Amino acid sequence: MKTTPYARVDQTAFPLITVTFTGQKSTNANFKAYLKDLDDCYFAQQKLAIVFDASKAVVPMISHQILQANWLKDNTSLMQDYCKGTAYVIPNKTIQWVLKMIFLLQKQPVPYEVFSTYKDAQVWCWSQLQKN
Template identity: 55%
Template sequence: MKPYAEIDESKFPIIYVRFTGQKSTDENFQAYLDGNKNCYRHQKKLAILFDASKASLPSFKHQKMQADWLKENEDLMREYCLGTAYVISNPAVRMILKGIFALQKQPVPYEIFGRKEDAELWLKSRLEN
């Protein structure tokens, strides 16, 4: 299975989620969602940067899975996640994200950026406050 996204915790408390450009399948999308939940295993404050520079458009079924995941993990996110930053240059991917948030509101502060550096600065400011 080729991953839909790769999760890098080496710079914790900032976690980097990089979308690979692979088409979403039931298997790789579920692995991505499971990986996201695993980021909370330490029960420590964190911030997440989603780099969607290479993201492929997930199917509607997978968008719904993402929305359901947000709902199921809302309390966990509120307790530990200080913010999520999205690096998205593709207008279609931005529209998909807005669609997911229309199905289920994002439970923590978030911003969308065109550049990774700007997203990192915003997350660092969230962690400092």
């Protein structure tokens, strides 16, 4: 049975990657698929920046928040080597709180900012990519 994605990862504008949360509830299958898609972003081992568009995101289960924190911990050096920054589009205060909780579990290893619009997040990511 095919699961509905928790998030879609779009690399068509690489080195700018957009992760769009679909609004689907997190399940073990779709959350693990999302983390696998994040892994795949680093396959080329080239500099990149990521916009996480959480405009439609729903709060993931606590176990999935822990998985996300563990993913950050396990991939800290990879992110520090290749990710120039992550921008989060989060108009929802609850989702902003969840992000803060994840970062309490595991510090974000690269520069990041939270924005209310995708365009502002995209502009910030492109500026991060221009930095040495």
